[in-house]
Amino acid sequence: MGVVILGIESSCDDTSAAVFKDDVILSNIVANQDVHKAYGGVVPELASRAHQQNIIPVVEKAIKDAGLSRDQIDAVAFTRGPGLMGSLLVGTSFAKAFALANELPLIEVNHLHAHVLAHFIKEDENDTDQPDFPFLCLLVSGGNSQIIVVRNHLDMEIIGQTIDDAAGEAFDKCAKVMGLPYPGGPLIDKLAKEGNPDAFTFSKPRIKDLDYSFSGLKTSFLYFLRDELKKNENFIEENKADICASLQKTIIDILMTKVIKAANDTGIKQIALAGGVSANSGLRNKLTELATEKKWKTFIPKFSYTTDNAAMIAINGYYKYLQKEFVSQDVAPFARTEF
């Protein structure tokens, strides 16, 4: 028979719905919001309004593409947080209304846990390329940079995290300083492919244990460009690829130094990536290179599951459904969380 889960994601600027049968994906629809491009970042009020417009057509298409009807759904899983409060309210309210109207159990999902569980999304019944427990997950997105020990589907512990900016923020803010549009991460990745990663060096933070810091890099990058532009006003234009390659190499070095330490400290040799920044080609290559050197088994999510999507919410919902972890109609979203 199987359990059919409808997943809903609306934590930031992507409205998404997915349908799963057990742990196998049947559909995953994502509506992006181009409206933010003109502002150099996500405008919360505009995001909430776009979610309101997108949510019904996105859910309808997800159910239709799954080849099912509404009455075949067994439970609704939704992102409760963390994220933008106005955006979360749209998805949460929709999920509550859908569950109430169809008399279905409601499952809350932590957006960060969901990024990690993206590794358990099966494309079909025979898909077995999944990590064993325990494994380490480097979760890198626009809002988070964390190293997580994953003990089972619902048992995770953060052993390192950023004390200021996230890795994605470092990409985006440095891109903004260079005059590149938002989000800068994918553009830096693209430009870096043509550049020399050793052309320039930027200072790396000295933070204890497994924690990260990216705000110092952003400041040193800003001062570096300011000084070079005083000497040559075309500096950025003439060295764009080299600047991007050097910046990307620095961010990857900072990230991987702590992952190596975490693997050594814990003795865990299965390493996974998650979150929007895991789409970065340099980071993916570096992890593959380290895997050969350190004899790690690595897991890199499919590109479509790295950025925000409801498939990862539905898979999390499935594992909570098995444990009967349901919430009542008085559940409210949360903007921030410890994990």
Ligand code: KG4
């Ligand atoms: O996980 P995500 O979609 O959203 C949240 O933060 O919730 O991550 C978005 C972040 C942005 O900072 C974006 O610039 C970054 O992921 N990103 C990348 C790449 N693709 C997305 N950063 C570097 N290289 C990429 N290819």
